[in-house]
Every structure is written in structure tokens, then in C-alpha cells.
Amino acid sequence: MGIEEKLGNLGVVTYRLEDVVNWGRTNAMWPLLFGLACCAIEMMSTQAAHYDASRFGMELNRPSPRQSDLMIVAGRVSRKMAPVIRRLYDQMPYPKWVIAMGDCASCGGVFNNYAIVQGVDEIVPVDVYVAGCPPRPEALIDGIMTLHEKIRNDKITDWA
Amino acid sequence: MGFMIPQASDSIQELSVEELRAKVGTGMEIVDAEEHMLLSMGPQHPSTHGVLRLLVELDGETVVNLAPDIGFLHTGIEKNMESKTYTKALVMTDRMDYLTPMTNNMVYIMAVEKLLGIEITPRAQTLRLILAELSRLASHLVWLGTSALDLAAMSVFLYCFREREYILDIFEMVSGQRMMVSYFRPGGLWRDVPDEFEPAVRKLLDFMPAKIADYEALLDQNPIFLERAKGVGVISGEQAVAWGLTGPSMRASGVDWDNRRDMPYGGYETYEFEVPVEHEGDVYARYRCRMREMRECLRLIRQGLDRLKPGPVNIDDHKIVPPPRAELGRSMEAVIHHFKLWTAGFTAPEGYVYQVIESPRGEIGCYLRGNGTNKPARVHFRGPSYVNLASLPLLANNSFVADLVAVIGSIDIVLGEIDR
Ligand code: SF4
Numbered sequence: 057m058g059i060e061e062k063l064g065n066l067g068v069v070t071y072r073l074e075d076v077v078n079w080g081r082t083n084a085m086w087p088l089l090f091g092l093a094c095c096a097i098e099m100m101s102t103q104a105a106h107y108d109a110s111r112f113g114m115e116l117n118r119p120s121p122r123q124s125d126l127m128i129v130a131g132r133v134s135r136k137m138a139p140v141i142r143r144l145y146d147q148m149p150y151p152k153w154v155i156a157m158g159d160c161a162s163c164g165g166v167f168n169n170y171a172i173v174q175g176v177d178e179i180v181p182v183d184v185y186v187a188g189c190p191p192r193p194e195a196l197i198d199g200i201m202t203l204h205e206k207i208r209n210d211k212i213t214d215w216a
Numbered sequence: 217m218g219f220m221i222p223q224a225s226d227s228i229q230e231l232s233v234e235e236l237r238a239k240v241g242t243g244m245e246i247v248d249a250e251e252h253m254l255l256s257m258g259p260q261h262p263s264t265h266g267v268l269r270l271l272v273e274l275d276g277e278t279v280v281n282l283a284p285d286i287g288f289l290h291t292g293i294e295k296n297m298e299s300k301t302y303t304k305a306l307v308m309t310d311r312m313d314y315l316t317p318m319t320n321n322m323v324y325i326m327a328v329e330k331l332l333g334i335e336i337t338p339r340a341q342t343l344r345l346i347l348a349e350l351s352r353l354a355s356h357l358v359w360l361g362t363s364a365l366d367l368a369a370m371s372v373f374l375y376c377f378r379e380r381e382y383i384l385d386i387f388e389m390v391s392g393q394r395m396m397v398s399y400f401r402p403g404g405l406w407r408d409v410p411d412e413f414e415p416a417v418r419k420l421l422d423f424m425p426a427k428i429a430d431y432e433a434l435l436d437q438n439p440i441f442l443e444r445a446k447g448v449g450v451i452s453g454e455q456a457v458a459w460g461l462t463g464p465s466m467r468a469s470g471v472d473w474d475n476r477r478d479m480p481y482g483g484y485e486t487y488e489f490e491v492p493v494e495h496e497g498d499v500y501a502r503y504r505c506r507m508r509e510m511r512e513c514l515r516l517i518r519q520g521l522d523r524l525k526p527g528p529v530n531i532d533d534h535k536i537v538p539p540p541r542a543e544l545g546r547s548m549e550a551v552i553h554h555f556k557l558w559t560a561g562f563t564a565p566e567g568y569v570y571q572v573i574e575s576p577r578g579e580i581g582c583y584l585r586g587n588g589t590n591k592p593a594r595v596h597f598r599g600p601s602y603v604n605l606a607s608l609p610l611l612a613n614n615s616f617v618a619d620l621v622a623v624i625g626s627i628d629i630v631l632g633e634i635d636r
Contacts, residue, residue: 073475088485089262093289093632094314094395096266097358101384104361119262134635137267137288166307171292190395 074212081151082204088124088144089117090183092195093130095158095190099130102193112200126203127180128196132160133173145180153207155199159189252280259288260329263366263621266631272617279612279620284605289635297595301561302328303402305592310396312597313633315358318351319575326596327571327584328402331564334536339527340404341483346417346520347390347399348482349410349513352493354383355576356506360431367444372434373547379427386416402562404530405539414521416528421518428510435503445500449611450625459607462600463578466507469497475574482573489516490494499626506628536562561590577601577628597636601629
């Protein structure tokens with residue numbers, strides 16, 4: 057079952073570096089422990105016992121941006137909060153990804169007004185948008201799987 | 217990298233600690249600027265329960281003074297509500313205090329009904345009460361889980377969210393949404409509850425007492441929790457009243473006041489329940505108070521279920537409540553009502569009302585002014601978290617910075633409601 061079955065007589069496995077690194081990146085993501093509004097409660101549900109995000113190697117949430125590689129923007133981003141989010145993003149080391157969770161983070165949602173940034177993609181680059189107000193935990197997990205898919209298709213030439 | 221990184225627009229600026237200090241200068245006097253350290257805690261901090269920023273003045277490890285900097289989640293909810301019809305503005309209230317959408321719905325809808333001068337049916341009233349209490353239970357579960365997590369009790373968090381999931385399933389069953397229910401509507405409810413509702417709630421009533429005992433067993437015999445909760449963040453009854461604390465945070469200081477019993481609304485006066493009061497006024501007392509309140513919730517829900525009689529859940533006025541779907545094919549009048557209601561809504565008379573109810577966090581009030589049109593002229597909420605937060609400098613004074621976390625957790629704030 058394990059990798060040793062593939063070793064053969066020479067004791068060597070050949071594989072593409074691209075695939076190995078991408079595989080490693082997908083299965084040990086450390087999200088930033090950072091909730092903004094209502095969606096953050098659903099994010100907590102995703103991590104709690106019922107939906108159990110640790111199945112995807114994500115149980116470890118880091119409160120420090122310097123130790124995390126995935127930012128889940130869970131909630132509405134106000135004008136006052138926007139620079140903070142940008143700074144948190146800048147503090148995260150590469151490679152890093154962003155999931156915009158919920159309608160507010162994706163496009164402003166029900167709040168089309170003076171206070172809310174109409175989509176967090178105005179300030180940070182977003183990889184996956186998850187729709188819903190709030191998205192169900194299943195939807196967030198689907199977003200995470202989509203992100204995994206995207207990472208698996210990363211090309212070595214694109215790595216910074 | 218292969219993509220362009222957009223830059224934050226120049227028009228939005230971040231405050232440095234110095235600027236912040238200057239801005240909050242009126243609210244916070246720096247006691248000793250030379251010797252003490254100024255610490256900015258948040259807005260991204262795992263235990264500020266949202267995006268709260270605290271400017272803390274520290275003498276070594278002791279908190280000398282602190283000022284909350286709020287507004288990181290300002291959403292413009294009250295202003296937005298003015299541009300929506302009365303029914304549509306309801307969706308905004310869910311998103312205010314997102315841990316207990318049912319009570320938020322309830323205070324707003326009760327204000328609207330007061331303005332319109334309508335009485336709802338008995339079945340709707342009982343169902344509202346049951347759902348509001350379920351919501352209180354769910355909110356206390358989140359509070360217990362997260363504030364225990366702040367004090368490093370991880371398993372309590374996992375247990376609480378497991379039970380909360382069950383309550384959310386009930387919400388989804390009745391309203392179609394787990395959190396943002398918008399289930400209470402002017403004149404009654406969105407629709408009647410399905411048949412599975414009662415057995416599901418009864419099942420909850422059966423297993424919940426044992427679960428609450430489990431949480432207590434995890435915390436009440438946990439020396440670390442007791443050490444960090446007892447005698448921390450003490451506030452006396454007089455101070456609690458003077459600072460406008462409400463809800464369990466106030467009742468933990470020995471003030472015996474609960475809007476459900478003392479200013480009854482929605483039929484609470486006909487139910488039998490106890491208002492838990494504790495006297496120490498510390499973090500532990502606030503914890504005890506909420507734990508006992510969870511048991512009272514169960515009692516109220518059980519009584520509600522026992523009284524639930526079949527009957528209509530909406531009033532019989534299709535100027536306010538949309539006609540049933542089946543009637544649209546049969547009656548022209550129903551089509552007109554339906555069309556009018558979903559395009560223009562109903563108009564409310566001129567005047568203003570104020571309605572208070574007891575949310576899990578304390579007294580939530582809704583001021584609503586109508587101007588004879590189909591949209592509210594002004595909506596304002598008196599949010600319990602906002603007022604409770606004001607007492608934080610008092611509660612945390614002279615405590616260690618590590619205890620600050622326990623104190624913030626114990627007053628159970630929700631930033632969505634503070635900033636609105
Ligand atoms: S998308 Fe909905 S649930 Fe999420 S933060 Fe916005 S209003 Fe709240």
C-alpha cells in the first residue's frame with residue numbers, strides 16, 4: 057500500500073518534481089486563523105467535529121500570517137478593514153492562496169453600500185470564490201477541493 | 217509571479233498606534249506614557265472574537281488602561297435598511313448578530329408589527345418563542361466553545377459545535393437556511409414548520425441535558441479553567457448597572473433583571489422559567505449564569521412544544537402576508553396582492569416605536585420610525601454587545617494581559633452587532 061511497493065529492485069522511485077511538490081502543497085495547507093463576520097462561524101463549523109477539515113490536512117490554523125499559506129477571507133470586508141487584510145496578505149510567505157468565502161468577500165453580497173469593499177479581489181488576488189451567504193461547510197470544502205485541483209495543475213515554470 | 221497584485225487604494229489608510237492613540241485620546245487617558253508600553257491587540261487576533269482592536273496600556277504584564285477601537289466590521293446595516301421595504305430589510309437583521317439570527321429577526325419584526333398595530337396568531341407566537349430559545353441555546357454553545365477555546369480547552373469547542381450542528385439542522389428544516397434564517401415575517405412566519413420539526417426538537421430536549429452536564433464536567437473540574445476564571449474580571453452589581461451591562465453578564469453580578477420576565481413580550485409571561493442569577497461578578501459567574509440559562513432554554517422549549525396547537529401561522533390580511541401559492545392560480549385578487557407585496561411592499565403609518573427583547577447577549581432594542589411610505593425612515597438598534605463592550609476597560613483593569621482574553625470571552629461580544 058505504501059510507497060515501498062513502488063520501489064522495485066533498484067529502490068528508486070522516479071516522479072515528476074512538479075507533481076510531488078504540488079501533492080505536498082495540497083495536503084498540508086495551513087490556513088490563517090482569521091474570521092471577519094458571519095461566514096467565519098461557518099468556517100469554524102467546517103473545522104469542528106461534524107465536518108472536520110483535518111481530513112484535508114487543514115486542522116492546524118495558524119493565527120500568525122507568517123506561518124500560514126492559505127487565507128480564507130470569511131466575511132464582509134469593510135473599508136476600515138481592507139488595509140489590514142492587505143497587510144496580512146503581504147506578510148504571508150509564498151506560495152500563498154486566497155479563498156473568498158461567501159458573497160460578501162466575493163462581490164459585496166447584500167451590502168452594496170458605502171462601507172463594504174465590493175469583493176476582496178479589489179485588494180488581494182483571489183484563487184477560489186465560494187458562493188453562498190453563508191456558504192455551507194460543504195460548499196467551503198468544495199472550494200478547498202477546487203483549490204487543490206488548481207494547485208495540482210500548477211506548472212513548474214510558474215513557480216516564483 | 218504570473219499575476220498582477222492589485223494595490224490597496226490610497227483612499228483607505230491604516231492607523232498607526234500613535235495616530236490611534238491621538239484619536240482615542242478623548243476616551244483613553246494614557247496614565248504614564250514614559251514608562252508604560254502601548255500594545256495594539258487585534259484586529260486580527262484569535263481571541264478577540266472577531267475584528268476588534270484594543271489599544272492596551274501595559275505596566276509590565278498588568279493592564280493599566282485600554283480602549284477598544286471598533287468599526288472594522290462596519291457594514292452600514294442601519295442605513296441600508298432605509299432603502300429596503302419593511303419585509304426586505306429583514307435580511308439585514310440576520311447579519312447583524314450572526315450568532316442568534318432568530319432573536320434579531322424577532323426584535324425587528326415585533327417593532328414592525330407594533331408600528332402596524334397587528335396581533336399575530338397563537339401558533340406563530342409559540343413557534344417564535346421556541347425558535348428564539350433554540351437560537352439562544354445555539355448562541356450560548358458558540359460562546360461556550362469559543363471562550364473555552366481561548367482558555368485552551370479545545371475539546372469543549374468540538375463538543376459544542378457538534379450539538380450546535382443539530383440545532384442548525386432544525387433551522388434549516390424550518391427555513392431552508394442554516395444561519396441567515398429570515399424566518400419571522402411581518403404578520404407571522406415565512407411558513408408553518410414541517411411535521412418533522414416537533415420530533416426533532418423533542419429529541420434535542422432528550423439528549424441536551426446530558427450534553428450540558430458533559431460540558432460542565434469538562435470545565436468545572438478543570439483546574440486550569442477554574443484558575444483562570446475565578447476572581448478574574450470582577451464587576452459589582454452597581455457598576456454593572458451604571459455601565460449599562462445587560463444580559464447574563466449583568467445577572468452574574470447579582471442584578472436580577474431579565475426582559476423576558478420583567479418586561480414580558482411574545483407570551484413569555486405565561487411560561488414558567490427561572491432567571492439564573494450569580495453573585496460573584498467574575499468570569500466564572502458569567503460562565504455559570506449562561507450554563508444555567510441553557511437549561512432554562514430547554515425548559516421553555518419543552519413548554520412551548522407542549523402548547524403547540526394546530527392553526528394558522530399567519531394573520532389573515534393579504535395586504536401584509538402574501539397569499540398562499542395555491543391561490544394565485546384561482547383568484548385575481550391574490551395575484552394582485554402578491555404582486556403588490558413583492559414589488560412595493562406594504563406601507564406603515566407615520567410614527568415611531570421602540571421594542572426591546574432579551575437576546576442571548578442582553579437587551580436588544582429596535583427603534584423604528586415610519587413615514588407613511590413602504591420603507592422605514594430610520595431603524596436603529598440598541599445592541600447589547602456594543603454596550604457591554606464599553607465596560608471592558610473596567611473589567612480588565614489591573615488584570616494580566618493573559619486574563620484579558622478570558623474577560624473578552626466572558627462578556628460574549630459579537631462584532632457584527634457592535635459595528636453593524
Ligand atoms: S456572505 Fe453573508 S454570511 Fe457571509 S459575511 Fe456576508 S452577510 Fe455574512
